[in-house]
Amino acid sequence: MSEKATVSITVNGKVHEEEVEPRLLLVHFLREHLGLTGTHVGCDTSQCGACTVHIDGASAKSCTVFAAQADGSEVTTIEGVGSQDNLHPMQEGFWEEHGLQCGYCTPGMIMSAINLLNENPKPTEKEIREGIAGNLCRCTGYQHIVKAVQYAAEKGVVR
Amino acid sequence: MTAAERPILPKLVGERIKRREDPRLITGHATYVDDLKLPGLLHLAFKRSDSAHGVIKNIDTSAAEQMPGVELVMTGKQLAEILGPMPIGTPFPSPDHYAIATDRVRYVGEPVAVVVAADRYLARDAADAIEVDIEELPAVVDPEKAMQGEPAAVHEGFENNLAVPYVPGGTGVDPATMEVDNSALDKAFAEADVNISQRMTNQRLAPNAMEPRGVVAHWEPGKEQITIWSGTQNPHILKTMIAAQLGVGQHQVRAIAPEVGGGFGCKINIYGEEYTAAAISRKLGAPVKWIEDRSEAFMATTHGRDILAYVDLAAKRDGTVTALKLRLIADVGAYNMLLTAAVPTLTMLMLNGTYDIPVVRAELTEVFTNKTPTDAYRGAGRPEATYFVERAFDMLAHELGMDPADVRRKNFIKKDAFPYTTQMGAIYDSGDYETALDRALQNAGWEQLKQERDQARAEGRIVGLGLAYYVEVCGLGPSASLPTGGWEHAGVTIERDGRITATTGSSPHGQGNETTFAQMLAEQFGVAFDDVTILHGDTGVVKQGIGTFGSRSQAVGGTVLMNAGEKVKKKMAKFAAAMLDANEDDLVFENGMISVKGSPGSGKTFAEVASFAYVPVPLPPGVEPGLSDEAFWEPENNTYPFGCHIVMMEIDRETGEPRLTKVVAVDDAGTIINPMIVDGQIHGGLAQGIGQAMIEEVVYDEDGQLVTGSFMDYAIPRADDLPWFEMDNTVTTTPVNPMGAKGVGEAGTLGSTPAVVNAAVDALSPFGVKHVDMMLRPEKLWRLMQGGGA
Ligand code: FES
Numbered sequence A: 001m002s003e004k005a006t007v008s009i010t011v012n013g014k015v016h017e018e019e020v021e022p023r024l025l026l027v028h029f030l031r032e033h034l035g036l037t038g039t040h041v042g043c044d045t046s047q048c049g050a051c052t053v054h055i056d057g058a059s060a061k062s063c064t065v066f067a068a069q070a071d072g073s074e075v076t077t078i079e080g081v082g083s084q085d086n087l088h089p090m091q092e093g094f095w096e097e098h099g100l101q102c103g104y105c106t107p108g109m110i111m112s113a114i115n116l117l118n119e120n121p122k123p124t125e126k127e128i129r130e131g132i133a134g135n136l137c138r139c140t141g142y143q144h145i146v147k148a149v150q151y152a153a154e155k156g157v158v159r
Numbered sequence B: 001m002t003a004a005e006r007p008i009l010p011k012l013v014g015e016r017i018k019r020r021e022d023p024r025l026i027t028g029h030a031t032y033v034d035d036l037k038l039p040g041l042l043h044l045a046f047k048r049s050d051s052a053h054g055v056i057k058n059i060d061t062s063a064a065e066q067m068p069g070v071e072l073v074m075t076g077k078q079l080a081e082i083l084g085p086m087p088i089g090t091p092f093p094s095p096d097h098y099a100i101a102t103d104r105v106r107y108v109g110e111p112v113a114v115v116v117a118a119d120r121y122l123a124r125d126a127a128d129a130i131e132v133d134i135e136e137l138p139a140v141v142d143p144e145k146a147m148q149g150e151p152a153a154v155h156e157g158f159e160n161n162l163a164v165p166y167v168p169g170g171t172g173v174d175p176a177t178m179e180v181d182n183s184a185l186d187k188a189f190a191e192a193d194v195n196i197s198q199r200m201t202n203q204r205l206a207p208n209a210m211e212p213r214g215v216v217a218h219w220e221p222g223k224e225q226i227t228i229w230s231g232t233q234n235p236h237i238l239k240t241m242i243a244a245q246l247g248v249g250q251h252q253v254r255a256i257a258p259e260v261g262g263g264f265g266c267k268i269n270i271y272g273e274e275y276t277a278a279a280i281s282r283k284l285g286a287p288v289k290w291i292e293d294r295s296e297a298f299m300a301t302t303h304g305r306d307i308l309a310y311v312d313l314a315a316k317r318d319g320t321v322t323a324l325k326l327r328l329i330a331d332v333g334a335y336n337m338l339l340t341a342a343v344p345t346l347t348m349l350m351l352n353g354t355y356d357i358p359v360v361r362a363e364l365t366e367v368f369t370n371k372t373p374t375d376a377y378r379g380a381g382r383p384e385a386t387y388f389v390e391r392a393f394d395m396l397a398h399e400l401g402m403d404p405a406d407v408r409r410k411n412f413i414k415k416d417a418f419p420y421t422t423q424m425g426a427i428y429d430s431g432d433y434e435t436a437l438d439r440a441l442q443n444a445g446w447e448q449l450k451q452e453r454d455q456a457r458a459e460g461r462i463v464g465l466g467l468a469y470y471v472e473v474c475g476l477g478p479s480a481s482l483p484t485g486g487w488e489h490a491g492v493t494i495e496r497d498g499r500i501t502a503t504t505g506s507s508p509h510g511q512g513n514e515t516t517f518a519q520m521l522a523e524q525f526g527v528a529f530d531d532v533t534i535l536h537g538d539t540g541v542v543k544q545g546i547g548t549f550g551s552r553s554q555a556v557g558g559t560v561l562m563n564a565g566e567k568v569k570k571k572m573a574k575f576a577a578a579m580l581d582a583n584e585d586d587l588v589f590e591n592g593m594i595s596v597k598g599s600p601g602s603g604k605t606f607a608e609v610a611s612f613a614y615v616p617v618p619l620p621p622g623v624e625p626g627l628s629d630e631a632f633w634e635p636e637n638n639t640y641p642f643g644c645h646i647v648m649m650e651i652d653r654e655t656g657e658p659r660l661t662k663v664v665a666v667d668d669a670g671t672i673i674n675p676m677i678v679d680g681q682i683h684g685g686l687a688q689g690i691g692q693a694m695i696e697e698v699v700y701d702e703d704g705q706l707v708t709g710s711f712m713d714y715a716i717p718r719a720d721d722l723p724w725f726e727m728d729n730t731v732t733t734t735p736v737n738p739m740g741a742k743g744v745g746e747a748g749t750l751g752s753t754p755a756v757v758n759a760a761v762d763a764l765s766p767f768g769v770k771h772v773d774m775m776l777r778p779e780k781l782w783r784l785m786q787g788g789g790a
């Protein structure tokens, strides 16, 4: 535990060089080291998707990746997706369609949904449901999330 | 801008308004407990028992204490010197329950020691380094054996493990003396044409709010005050309990529920980890944080349901139900938590369902076992009642060869019979059960679905239809029915610039009160939605409160907010009257103006009146300066929303896998403030209710080991498990509160669970199946199709 590794990870366009324990999870690197607390932790068995971010453009569960493994990568978190004044269409969709209640699953859900549209810009309802099946939401029953993704797909957003 | 140029403000109440809460949540800027950082923050980790039942022989903390970065290690015995046994909220005798076990462990996951360290990873390492020597005792797992005292006693002094030995209720029971007269019951069963008799279980569930529990406690030495942030549904109750447990005044405690990631009942209870964090922060004079892992949550957060029933129903051949009797046995786990003992009494209360049954009797026993304690879980007692009653009604329909809708219609309490006092003593406020039934049948296309089912069956497919009707008790509730007090509190302030800031004791965790409450206040004052802000969750800001549970936010919290608003509005009218030289009764509040009725151009803006109220020269006679007031309110009765859920299911003949092909919901929650939010609440409830029926079950093995300890073994619904929900509602207002709102937070869980099981039994009826216990594990269904038992 004592020997530390130096990692250089680009997060939301900004390069961060930090000394980390080899066992430090990427999600804790983001949350504790960088203060990017929009990425959440909902389980310890890699099943809930609350921690989903994009690594080099594809979605990944940041609780399943060591910070050291992300060395040299480009990571996008929910904070890098859009801002209050410039919402990403997927964020807009979640707002418009009531795709969230407590909001805890939401950042991970949005990251997965963006990834889904990147791969399949016009998904069917079934494809949306399958595409976000790796993200658990206990509040919404998913129907409004499906609508949120449809909203974003309608806007034709790939970013 | 002149009055004439001011935009006409849109109507707000009853409209689909986007949520105020969302921008911070969708951009990752919301602050949940785990997002908090304080200088010098230390981290807690708990060492938990691997044994279900045993005597603590020795705890060796030396290795943990020597690890660098470890500040403190405490066993239960050491903690007990500064923290007494935990209080509960029910009147039943209860065994002592310490935040950390002192001499015996009684469920897997019970804390045995706590570590305080400089960071979270270190705290975990140190907890893992603690050696615990436990002498195993036989685990008490089966509640019916436990009632015979087998195989062991969970607590000394609780004979036969009886937490609540025997509570009778309903027909023939004298509520004062608890004396029981069986004559009406015996007569009804003796004279019945048909008797239905079935043992049914309502299995144990893990609530699984997506945000696990968490707490930050910060005792400030010198100031002698503590601030405690917790993912709780009721910060004011937390404040009260923390003060009592620390032995300090309530004025020394500030409790804050920051953003809370779902509750579903499991964040009502005040937990040992919260007390421990508070006590340790005081002991060290430093802030401490504890965040639950999901694996911990499966063991250490209260479970829900787990009640079994021996159901007997008597009926005439025409489908008239003449008597219903339930022997209820609740497996409450190892300890009484805040509301543990009360939850099954809500099951009793609701056993009349939506039916005019002349004889209803329930007998309840609550039993301790070596499992995680139970407490409220979405619906808390009412889904259990609905499940038992609605399964029994379906069994009757099947027995008589009647349409399940007709059996229900035959027995409904009629629209003109309200208020209706049930055999169980509930006073149903209002209802129109037939209209919602008709709407659901129509929306589902019931007759056509029956044909489709029959057609599918003829093709050899396994298809079933299920219908269930529910009534729920909500808007809890007069103080007589709630140990915390059954009121709610609100404050309304018109700021100097005319903006409105309000506080509510209903602390939400996803329900959207910041939006719905702002809709109501804005409309009450005739101002723009954006000019109203709702504050909640912080006892330093919100003077008093109870909290969010029992679908009470709208019915109780909403009403008191309007009452506080009304007081301020009256006062504001006095200032406006003075400014306009008019009679205060002649004023109208609209479009951000206060003007004299009939001459809308002549008024003053909100900002003008507010500004005058804070610098009133001259002060109108008999009026105090300023515009701020508060209110308490409690309802005289609960509200009783209702509805009908219909599902269609197909079961794979080869694998036994069930799949829902249709879900239709018609719910009646009375007046609706924001239909989008109401739909969302019902969707979530439907998913949880369907989850219970189909895929969720907490399982313990015979040694009391928790088999379902993570999301690998315990499933909650995923997006592709669910079909599209077809939603509709009827509106039957309640006379209990002036808005006529009944509450909707739990409704979805009530009808969906029995509807799904009814569909499964219908699908399997060609195989002679009359009942199947939840969950609908494919293997179980497959066996039933092979002619074997479940
Ligand atoms: S935190 Fe659950 S999958 Fe990463």
Ligand code: FES
Pocket (backbone or CB within 6 Å): A099, A100, A101, A102, A103, A104, A105, A106, A136, A137, A138, A139, A140, B210, B261, B262, B510
């Ligand atoms: S919005 Fe609460 S878990 Fe998804």
